[in-house]
Amino acid sequence: MILLMGIAGSGKGTQGKMLSDQFGYHLISMGDVLRMYVTGEQRQRMLAGGLLDDNEIIKIVDQVLESVLDNEEVILDGFPRTVPQAEWLLEQVKSGRFQINNVFHLVASRGAVKERLLGRARIDDVEEAIEKRFDEYEKLTMPLIDWLTDHNVEVINIDAVRSQAEVNADIVSKLKKS
C-alpha cells in the first residue's frame, strides 16, 4: 500500500493517477469515493471543506478495500487524514490484511497551492471552503505525520511545489516495492 498525504491542492490526486498508470496499481481517491457515497447533510459538510466523521470514513474505506484487495499494490490518496483513521489502518496492518510500503507527504504551503485550487473549479474550491480544508489539515493531518513517525511508519517528505513531472520523478525514485 502506498499512502499519499498532503494539504488540499498539493497534487495527491495527480500524482496518484500518474503512479497508478505507470505501475498498474489500484488507485483509491478518498475524495472521489466520498463524492460517490455521501449525500444530504454530510455532503454539505464536505462541500464546506470540513472533514467527515472518522467512523463513517473507516466504514467506507473498509468496504472499498475489501472490493480491491488482491495481490496488487493499492495507492490511497487522502486516507488517513486523522489519528483515529491511522490507528485503524495500523490495526489492519498488524492483523496481516495488508502492508504499508510507502508513505509520501506532499509538502506545500497554503500560499503555493491556493491559486491551483482556485483554478480547479470544483464546487468546494471557493475561498471559504479552501481555507477550511487548510485549517483541518493543520489541525488534524499535520499531527498525524509525527504520530506515524512515532509509530515507526516512515514518512517521506516530497517538495510538491515543482512541476508534476519533477514531483513524479522524485516519488518514483524513492518508491519501495514489497
Ligand code: ADP
Ligand atoms: P482535497 O485534497 O482538495 O482536500 P479531496 O478530493 O481529497 O480534496 O477531499 C475532498 C473532501 O472529502 C475533504 O474536504 C473532506 O470533506 C472529505 N474527505 C476526503 N478524505 C477524507 C478523510 N480521510 N477523512 C475525512 N474526510 C475526508
